[in-house]
Amino acid sequence: MNLVFRLAWRNLWRHSKRTWLTTGAMIFSNVLLIFMIGLQFGMYDLMIDNTLQTLTGHVQIQAPGYKDDQKMRQSVADVAGLASSLRTELGSDRVAARGAAFALVSSEDRSYGIAVLGVEPEYEGNVSTIPGLIKEGRFVNGPDAAEIVIGAALARNLRIGLGQELTLLGSGRDGSFAAAVVTVVGIFDSGVADFDRSFAEIPLRFFQDMFYMDGAGHQVVLTATAIDDVPELQRRVAELLPAGEELVVHDWDALQPGLKQAIRADMSSAFFMYGILVILVAFSVLNTQLMSVLERTHEFGIVLALGLTPGRLGRLVLLETAIMGMLGLLIGALLGAILTAYLGVNGFAYPGMEELAAKFNLPARFFPELTLPTLLAGPLVVFGFTILSALYPALRLHRLHPVEAMRAV
Amino acid sequence: MTAVRCVDLCKTYHQGEEKIKALDHVTIDIVEGGFVCLSAPSGGGKTTLLNTIGGLDKPDSGEVYIAGRRIDNLRKGELAELRLRNIGFVFQAFNLIPVLTARENVEFVMQVQGVAAAERGEQALEILQEVGLAGLEDRLPADMSGGQQQRVAVARAIVSHPALVLADEPTANLDSKTADGLMELFCELNERHKTTFIIATHDKRVMSYAKRLIRMLDGRIVDDIEQNAT
Numbered sequence: 001m002n003l004v005f006r007l008a009w010r011n012l013w014r015h016s017k018r019t020w021l022t023t024g025a026m027i028f029s030n031v032l033l034i035f036m037i038g039l040q041f042g043m044y045d046l047m048i049d050n051t052l053q054t055l056t057g058h059v060q061i062q063a064p065g066y067k068d069d070q071k072m073r074q075s076v077a078d079v080a081g082l083a084s085s086l087r088t089e090l091g092s093d094r095v096a097a098r099g100a101a102f103a104l105v106s107s108e109d110r111s112y113g114i115a116v117l118g119v120e121p122e123y124e125g126n127v128s129t130i131p132g133l134i135k136e137g138r139f140v141n142g143p144d145a146a147e148i149v150i151g152a153a154l155a156r157n158l159r160i161g162l163g164q165e166l167t168l169l170g171s172g173r174d175g176s177f178a179a180a181v182v183t184v185v186g187i188f189d190s191g192v193a194d195f196d197r198s199f200a201e202i203p204l205r206f207f208q209d210m211f212y213m214d215g216a217g218h219q220v221v222l223t224a225t226a227i228d229d230v231p232e233l234q235r236r237v238a239e240l241l242p243a244g245e246e247l248v249v250h251d252w253d254a255l256q257p258g259l260k261q262a263i264r265a266d267m268s269s270a271f272f273m274y275g276i277l278v279i280l281v282a283f284s285v286l287n288t289q290l291m292s293v294l295e296r297t298h299e300f301g302i303v304l305a306l307g308l309t310p311g312r313l314g315r316l317v318l319l320e321t322a323i324m325g326m327l328g329l330l331i332g333a334l335l336g337a338i339l340t341a342y343l344g345v346n347g348f349a350y351p352g353m354e355e356l357a358a359k360f361n362l363p364a365r366f367f368p369e370l371t372l373p374t375l376l377a378g379p380l381v382v383f384g385f386t387i388l389s390a391l392y393p394a395l396r397l398h399r400l401h402p403v404e405a406m407r408a409v
Numbered sequence: 410m411t412a413v414r415c416v417d418l419c420k421t422y423h424q425g426e427e428k429i430k431a432l433d434h435v436t437i438d439i440v441e442g443g444f445v446c447l448s449a450p451s452g453g454g455k456t457t458l459l460n461t462i463g464g465l466d467k468p469d470s471g472e473v474y475i476a477g478r479r480i481d482n483l484r485k486g487e488l489a490e491l492r493l494r495n496i497g498f499v500f501q502a503f504n505l506i507p508v509l510t511a512r513e514n515v516e517f518v519m520q521v522q523g524v525a526a527a528e529r530g531e532q533a534l535e536i537l538q539e540v541g542l543a544g545l546e547d548r549l550p551a552d553m554s555g556g557q558q559q560r561v562a563v564a565r566a567i568v569s570h571p572a573l574v575l576a577d578e579p580t581a582n583l584d585s586k587t588a589d590g591l592m593e594l595f596c597e598l599n600e601r602h603k604t605t606f607i608i609a610t611h612d613k614r615v616m617s618y619a620k621r622l623i624r625m626l627d628g629r630i631v632d633d634i635e636q637n638a639t
Contacts, residue, residue, distance in 0.1 A: 003513060003520045010508035302504040305465055306565075307493025308521055309486055402465045406500070 030332025033378025118207020
């Protein structure tokens with residue numbers, strides 16, 4: 001072993017308790033960072049999944065311009081046929097056609113404006129969590145049944161229950177008057193009051209008849225098996241679009257631009273907190289190394305007198321810090337990886353989470369994500385700040401005068 | 410040939426309002442292979458002169474030459490290099506690195522000098538044997554007596570065969586027998602390697618080993634005697 005390395009190593013263990021305390025702070029912060037960053041990214045995946053699974057899906061086929069200006073006329077012809085052919089071509093059932101409109105919904109004595117979605121009952125559950133959120137009754141059942149499922153808040157507002165009838169009034173695709181009477185067969189509760197009071201679903205064919213869609217709809221919704229597969233799914237769907245029809249394929253980022261913004265905002269606040277943690281560790285290292293340098297002033301005076309330059313002495317202090325930082329990194333990364341990997345497989349929940357998750361059709365456990373970036377990002381930043389914090393004690397040695405230093409006790 | 414030349418050195422320390430003249434127009438020449446004792450009562454200026462010759466301290470005025478090279482105007486890094494290559498130091502309090510063994514303490518200077526590992530290991534063992542520490546190479550300073558530690562310090566000072574060894578009260582913490590042993594070792598090294606020794610001391614027994622005795626008082630040279638000439 002190199003003599004300078006040996007010297008640095010032994011210097012570290014002159015005060016083993018102090019060294020372990022400082023290294024312990026690094027280990028603790030590294031474990032915490034690996035777990036928290038892993039959890040954060042795991043939560044983002046969950047957040048994206050939950051948001052997209054409610055209605056949006058990962059990919060949608062729409063008429064050009066429909067995304068920004070949702071007019072009835074901007075439709076996809078034979079939307080059910082297109083969805084069916086995509087299911088065959090892709091070998092996946094995670095494809096469903098929809099139509100969307102606004103309507104006035106009335107019970108005996110109350111009326112509200114709501115968004116009405118025409119859905120394929122047998123496939124909607126593959127791309128949306130709404131069928132799973134039914135708390136009373138059932139989801140719409142037959143392609144052209146005069147049935148409707150509504151949110152719990154809307155049912156309360158309309159003072160209506162299962163089996164009772166509602167009147168829908170709206171404008172058809174051709175601008176004509178559209179009206180129908182439907183029976184409430186299910187009431188869902190998403191936990192989002194705004195959504196539950198302003199949204200309803202009816203069978204797609206019934207929707208097409210009511211709004212004079214002539215077989216058309218407004219979206220074909222698809223979901224990929226994992227979020228990372230979305231670009232490939234989008235590319236394949238684009239290739240499979242019928243020739244001669246002007247259609248566009250949007251991914252979830254284009255459909256829900258606010259989602260990534262929300263994630264970015266959350267990341268900013270989380271990284272601010274991590275920054276504070278890293279700075280606290282850096283101050284702990286600064287304190288240790290400064291004490292270590294101050295108590296060795298006499299010894300440093302001797303080696304300066306022997307001919308060592310302040311620069312080389314400074315490098316010795318940095319080497320001591322680097323060894324300590326590397327210990328913190330390796331042990332912290334190992335413990336953090338074990339903890340995160342275990343919870344990544346088994347998941348974890350806090351008290352009351354399971355009831356909450358069951359209510360909103362969400363996964364009952366969190367699963368932190370362990371990848372190379374989530375494993376190394378935190379510990380490397382801690383290591384970098386550890387070295388930075390030793391710069392001051394190291395640079396301080398440049399001001400040391402051998403004779404004065406040797407007089408120090 | 411002159412090993413050390415000091416020309417009209419002055420150095421004043423300030424203690425509050427009081428000015429203390431540590432060096433007051435000191436001029437000396439010391440030849441190569443000289444064995445010189447600087448003697449003075451406490452505060453007489455001997456340590457300041459030693460530090461100035463060793464490039465550890467700068468004079469307020471005057472010039473210092475080591476082997477014909479002026480050093481009082483050198484920068485920190487150049488002085489460090491000069492000390493590393495040309496000067497060996499022995500201090501009163503041994504001043505070994507406590508976490509390194511005897512051999513590692515001796516090797517440390519050579520490592521800084523850039524000597525290859527195998528060569529420095531061999532040389533360290535040789536020099537430790539020469540100063541009578543064979544078999545104690547792997548002991549830490551804390552496990553050695555004061556005399557043994559001072560011998561390690563001497564080995565460290567001379568291992569790279571510097572032309573000049575500066576020793577500041579090297580026997581102050583040693584018993585008389587060990588002190589005599591150390592001085593005999595200095596004399597032997599002086600004879601064998603023609604190393605120039607300048608020893609600051611107020612121990613009369615140490616002075617008796619010197620070929621030249623320079624007495625100082627209040628920063629001035631008051632006596633300069635050749636003795637024990639061979």
